[in-house]
Amino acid sequence: MSDTSKRxxxxxxxxxxxxxxxxxxxxxxxxxERRISRDAAFAREVAFWEERLGGLATAVPEVAPTPGLWSxxxxxxxxxxxxxxxxxGLWQSLSFWRSLxxxxxxxAAACLVTLIYVGAxxxxxxxxxxxxxxxxxxxxxxxxxxxxxxxxxxVPATLLGAERKSLELWLIPSGGKPxxxxxxxxxxxxxxKVPKGLLRRVDDEAVLAVSLEPEGGSPTGQPTGxxxxxxxxARL
Amino acid sequence: MDAESRRRRLAAALRRVAGGDRxxxxxxxxxxxxxxxxxxxxxxxxxxxxxxxxxxxxxNVWRKAVSFDESRASPITWLVAIARNRAIDRVRSGAVARxxxxxxxxxxxxDPAPLATETIEAAQENRRLYSCLEELESRQGTAIRAAFIxxxxxxxxxxxMGVPLGTMKSxxxxxxxxxxxxxxx
Numbered sequence: 001m002s003d004t005s006k007r008x009x010x011x012x013x014x015x016x017x018x019x020x021x022x023x024x025x026x027x028x029x030x031x032x033e034r035r036i037s038r039d040a041a042f043a044r045e046v047a048f049w050e051e052r053l054g055g056l057a058t059a060v061p062e063v064a065p066t067p068g069l070w071s072x073x074x075x076x077x078x079x080x081x082x083x084x085x086x087x088x089g090l091w092q093s094l095s096f097w098r099s100l101x102x103x104x105x106x107x108a109a110a111c112l113v114t115l116i117y118v119g120a121x122x123x124x125x126x127x128x129x130x131x132x133x134x135x136x137x138x139x140x141x142x143x144x145x146x147x148x149x150x151x152x153x154x155v156p157a158t159l160l161g162a163e164r165k166s167l168e169l170w171l172i173p174s175g176g177k178p179x180x181x182x183x184x185x186x187x188x189x190x191x192x193k194v195p196k197g198l199l200r201r202v203d204d205e206a207v208l209a210v211s212l213e214p215e216g217g218s219p220t221g222q223p224t225g226x227x228x229x230x231x232x233x234a235r236l
Numbered sequence: 237m238d239a240e241s242r243r244r245r246l247a248a249a250l251r252r253v254a255g256g257d258r259x260x261x262x263x264x265x266x267x268x269x270x271x272x273x274x275x276x277x278x279x280x281x282x283x284x285x286x287x288x289x290x291x292x293x294x295x296n297v298w299r300k301a302v303s304f305d306e307s308r309a310s311p312i313t314w315l316v317a318i319a320r321n322r323a324i325d326r327v328r329s330g331a332v333a334r335x336x337x338x339x340x341x342x343x344x345x346x347d348p349a350p351l352a353t354e355t356i357e358a359a360q361e362n363r364r365l366y367s368c369l370e371e372l373e374s375r376q377g378t379a380i381r382a383a384f385i386x387x388x389x390x391x392x393x394x395x396x397m398g399v400p401l402g403t404m405k406s407x408x409x410x411x412x413x414x415x416x417x418x419x420x421x
Contacts, residue, residue, distance in 0.1 A: 017412045021380065022279075022320060022387045026328040047308050052419055054313030055362030056384045057320075060278050062270035069287055070265055073294045077258065133256065170302070172254060177305055207255045209302040223303040230302045232255035 016045035020053055037213070040220040126236045130208045132229035134158070140229030141184075141210060146191070149202055152181065154210075155189040168213045170223055171198060174205035183217050184210065206233050242267070246311035253301035261298055268312065269294075272319040279323040279387035289326055293319045324387045368418035376411030379404060 018024050019032040036043045127144060132154075134140030139157040146153060154169060167186055170178040171194070179198055184190045194202055209230035211223040218224050246267060252260035272293060276286040296318055304314055369377045379393055388396065394404035 013416060014409060014412065017416070018408075020317075021383045021408070021412070022324045023383050023390050023393070023408065025389060026325070029325065029328065050317045051309055051313050052365055053384055054310075054316050055365045056381060057271070057275055057313075057316045058362065059381075060271075060274045060385060063274045063277050063286075065269050065273050065287060065290060069269070069291065070262065073265065073291050074258070074262075076291065076295045077261075077298060172251075172302060175251065177307060178302065207302060209254070211303065222305060222308075227299055227302045230254060230256070230299075 012039075012042055013045050016042060017049050017053075020046060020049035037224040038219055043220055043224060128202065128204060128233045129236050130231045130233045131157075132208055132210060132231040134229040143208055143233075145194075145202055145233070149194065149199055151191050151193050152202075152208075153189055153191045154184055154208075156186055166213045166215050166217060167210050167228070168217050168223070170209045170211065171202065172207040172209060173198070173201035174203075176201065178209065178223055180218065180221065183213075202233070204233050204235050207231070208233065243310055243312070247304075247306045250297075250301045250304045250311055250314075253298060254304070261294065264297065264311075264315075265294055268315050271312070272315060275316055275319050276323040278385055279320065279327060285326065286323070289322050290319070293322050296322065320387065327387060328389075364419060368415050371418055372411050372414055373407075376407045376414070379407045380411050380415070383408065 015032060015035075019029065024032065032046075036046055127147070128149075129142065129144045131139050132141040132143065141154050142157055143152055143154040145151075167184050169181040169184045169192060171181055172178045179195070181192045181194065184192065207230060209223065209227050211218070211227045212225040213223070214225070246264065249260040249263045249267075253264060269290065273286055273290050276289045276293070277283060280286045280289065293315075297315065300318070304311070309317075369380070372380070375397075379397065382388060382396070383393055390401060390404050390408070393408070394401045397404065399407075
């Protein structure tokens with residue numbers, strides 16, 4: 001370690017290590033978490049310590065949970081359905097259309113349906129769509145890959161609240177890392193371009209996700225904030 | 237199952253969880269719940285609190301799996317980090333009254349020194365970490381392990397090990413600086 005990095009350790013790296021170690025109080029922990037979401041170098045330091053110190057957990061003996069715990073967890077997953085079930089049943093699902101119809105964006109949903117319909121006429125293969133579930137299984141967004149696959153339209157299915165300013169859309173190809181598709185609007189449909197390098201990875205194995213990010217989007221190029229909705233692409 | 241294939245299976249399951257696959261979440265739960273409950277219980281010292289936190293942890297995994305990045309973290313350390321953060325936040329919020337452990341038990345918390353298969357596995361996976369910890373002054377290493385495993389603040393560590401707060405901070409900070417230098421070598 002060089003002298004410079006030794007000096008640096010006093011600041012950022014030390015705070016990251018203290019956060020991971022768990023010696024900070026509640027207010028200092030919140031401050032560290034805010035810093036993770038806006039300071040990529042700090043986030044990398046935290047990741048370094050989590051990966052290294054995490055090994056200490058192997059020394060902690062395992063304790064079997066009580067048998068009913070899984071059911072409690074499963075109940076908390078809300079109405080969210082498994083991916084396979086979703087693929088088959090989404091467009092026949094009454095509750096899905098109801099949630100759209102009673103949501104704030106019935107008009108936007110109608111636009112999307114039109115768009116998918118037009119897309120379906122133009123393209124020989126069935127269009128790719130996704131329903132992005134929010135917490136509790138509510139449809140948060142619906143998205144459709146436009147004909148040709150070069151762009152994607154995402155429509156909010158419920159009102160998320162105006163304070164959710166920086167929402168970032170991610171494409172996660174099967175077995176790959178999240179790729180940003182840019183910022184989206186919580187209150188109106190947005191069409192984003194799919195980067196050329198990703199065109200071939202937009203398929204029914206990929207996942208779309210929306211995360212809450214600092215103003216202007218993720219500073220790290222990877223999701224840093226909580227994921228507020230996500231779902232798998234499926235062929236209509 | 238060896239560590240590498242377990243890691244690959246867990247990572248694959250987390251990718252399926254990101255797409256909303258409940259069966260994959262169940263797999264992750266079956267593979268890791270006992271480890272994560274152990275971690276939470278150690279911090280919270282209360283079985284029912286620890287299980288409440290564990291429930292939150294897997295709901296968190298359900299929502300956050302999409303941000304799991306295989307190239308940056310191994311699945312188990314990613315899960316352990318979520319569990320520890322939840323458990324520590326619960327303790328820091330003051331919602332849980334932790335029984336304070338008398339000073340004479342500090343030696344017990346100090347060196348978990350487990351035996352059996354886990355230690356062997358740990359030794360293989362974390363040889364570097366453990367050998368770096370060995371290079372620290374023993375009280376520095378002791379304080380760092382106790383802080384991580386029991387989720388204690390500087391104040392609590394100082395109280396448990398019977399030293400002034402400033403001394404504890406300097407043990408841990410010097411220990412972390414040396415550990416960092418050793419891990420990067």
